[in-house]
Amino acid sequence: MDAQDYRIIDMLQRDGRATQLEIARAVGLSQPAVAERIRKLEERRVITGYTARVDATKLGNDITAFIGVNIEHPKYFENFAQKVLTLPEVLEAHRVAGQDSYILKVRTANTRTLDQLLVETLRTISGVTRTNTTIVLTSIKEETLVQPSAVLLKGD
Amino acid sequence: MDAQDYRIIDMLQRDGRATQLEIARAVGLSQPAVAERIRKLEERRVITGYTARVDATKLGNDITAFIGVNIEHPKYFENFAQKVLTLPEVLEAHRVAGQDSYILKVRTANTRTLDQLLVETLRTISGVTRTNTTIVLTSIKEETLVQPSAVLLKGD
DNA sequence: TTTGAAAGGCAATGGGT
DNA sequence: ACCCATTGCCTTTCAAA
Numbered sequence: 001m002d003a004q005d006y007r008i009i010d011m012l013q014r015d016g017r018a019t020q021l022e023i024a025r026a027v028g029l030s031q032p033a034v035a036e037r038i039r040k041l042e043e044r045r046v047i048t049g050y051t052a053r054v055d056a057t058k059l060g061n062d063i064t065a066f067i068g069v070n071i072e073h074p075k076y077f078e079n080f081a082q083k084v085l086t087l088p089e090v091l092e093a094h095r096v097a098g099q100d101s102y103i104l105k106v107r108t109a110n111t112r113t114l115d116q117l118l119v120e121t122l123r124t125i126s127g128v129t130r131t132n133t134t135i136v137l138t139s140i141k142e143e144t145l146v147q148p149s150a151v152l153l154k155g156d
Numbered sequence: 157m158d159a160q161d162y163r164i165i166d167m168l169q170r171d172g173r174a175t176q177l178e179i180a181r182a183v184g185l186s187q188p189a190v191a192e193r194i195r196k197l198e199e200r201r202v203i204t205g206y207t208a209r210v211d212a213t214k215l216g217n218d219i220t221a222f223i224g225v226n227i228e229h230p231k232y233f234e235n236f237a238q239k240v241l242t243l244p245e246v247l248e249a250h251r252v253a254g255q256d257s258y259i260l261k262v263r264t265a266n267t268r269t270l271d272q273l274l275v276e277t278l279r280t281i282s283g284v285t286r287t288n289t290t291i292v293l294t295s296i297k298e299e300t301l302v303q304p305s306a307v308l309l310k311g312d
Numbered sequence: 313t314t315t316g317a318a319a320g321g322c323a324a325t326g327g328g329t
Numbered sequence: 330a331c332c333c334a335t336t337g338c339c340t341t342t343c344a345a346a
Contacts, residue, residue: 016207030316032340032342035341047210051209051300053203053205058200059308060304060305060308093298094292094298095294097290097293098290108305109307136259141247146263149264149265152215177323186331188332189332318341319342323336
């Protein structure tokens with residue numbers, strides 16, 4: 001992993017459909033060299049996939065919310081995680097340190113469907129004692145672009 | 157926007173590099189028809205872009221955290237938003253309803269760089285009175301796949 | 313690990329329904 | 330709005346260094 005790999009990763013994060021030739025010119029390699037580097041980055045799971053980004057409101061999902069979930073005992077964690085994986089409204093689920101056991105990021109059509117998710121689904125999962133919902137008013141920034149840490153840029 | 161558009165969107169979210177021919181076969185259209193639909197979805201900003209997904213830890217970012225930020229008066233919101241847009245560690249910034257004014261999702265190399273971000277950057281922005289940091293232990297799920305709401309699937 | 317050249321596959325275009 | 334057919338570009342592969 002050298003500076004050229006980082007530039008390739010950066011370009012593909014900004015435009016997942018950038019052609020190998022475009023990247024090659026930008027980083028100063030031949031096109032097959034870029035193809036080979038991308039292949040290895042995918043193989044090593046540095047690049048884990050490609051996706052189209054979509055405007056959620058144009059698919060009828062007007063509500064974004066963060067839900068803190070408190071679970072009374074760690075023995076319920078595994079079951080909770082498995083349940084949550086099956087819920088399409090839950091985009092992210094993180095186990096966290098602090099008052100809450102989990103933080104979820106969810107997208108739903110409206111406040112009614114958010115309420116359904118809360119009372120009919122999440123609160124019925126074993127061990128869930130409390131949920132703490134924070135509704136998003138406006139999203140200032142919402143990206144996935146990951147930058148290499150300064151440490152890696154110097155060494156390696 | 158009909159059922160075929162939704163399938164195209166779904167396939168491109170799952171694989172941003174799916175070929176038009178693959179999609180065409182899956183939805184029962186010709187390749188140029190799919191190309192035209194994708195072009196219009198992009199034009200209408202339903203599809204907003206394409207990106208490679210990357211394993212943040214393999215780029216040296218081991219810490220994910222959510223930071224609740226309290227700002228003493230709305231007059232500071234605009235300035236805060238602009239500052240936050242320039243910070244690469246901040247992947248998401250949402251203005252929210254509740255105790256906190258903003259919720260940020262950040263990725264940093266380690267706890268030291270997270271601490272730097274907190275005390276040297278965020279806490280020095282005008283109007284910021286308090287930050288409330290929740291560190292992620294493990295991420296169960298982290299995707300961007302947005303599904304069309306049930307309402308849209310029936311009508312439209 | 314790279315380059316350069318060749319071959320196969322894909323996306324973009326235009327005419328026709 | 331779609332299909333079909335063609336053109337041109339892109340990716341993949343391979344020989345060679």
